[in-house]
Amino acid sequence: DVKVTQSSRYLVKRTGEKVFLECVQDMDHENMFWYRQDPGLGLRLIYFSYDVKMKEKGDIPEGYSVSREKKERFSLILESASTNQTSMYLCASSLGGVLNTEAFFGQGTRLTVV
């Protein structure tokens, strides 16, 4: 079975802290994604990576950065957490190239910034 694992289900962090959200996939997928989910706004793409060390900004990259040093791992970094980054964060992966099809999602990390 396809598996995308996010390191934490729930996190509480203080304003100004540096926060790392980790995601690992075991399917040898080229593409990995970070979305945030907010009521009424759906899923919004933060960053997308199509290969190791490669990244592209999504629709809402401000306040975030990412790291992909290995194919299976994609980290989302909040350099200085703020209360407006309180949200559900979802990681996903998909095959790339001509075989690119659906994305597979992790269980999500609910982050609260206080």
Place this chain on the structure above:
Amino acid sequence: AQSVAQPEDQVNVAEGNPLTVKCTYSVSGNPYLFWYVQYPNRGLQFLLKYITGDNLVKGSYGFEAEFNKSQTSFHLKKPSALVSDSALYFCAVRDEGRDDKIIFGKGTRLHILP
């Protein structure tokens, strides 16, 4: 840039009745279209996809969707709703002619009334 719209925030259907959840899309090339479902406190689960071929695609849990190129729509349907179908449904699109980004709609909450 690609985009997807789900015009209804919420849809209410009586158990046993047919259901439709609407989705329209905008891409510059050929679309890859997806439907996902999210149950409370869970990640997104893939339901079905349209890549090419037959306009009517069948997916998990008895759901199906019809691709209509002239109306740029991809509505999700089920002939007979179950109470257990109550959940949040997301439509998503990838533009074949561009990169591998997958963009989601805002979601539609489906309530099946007993």
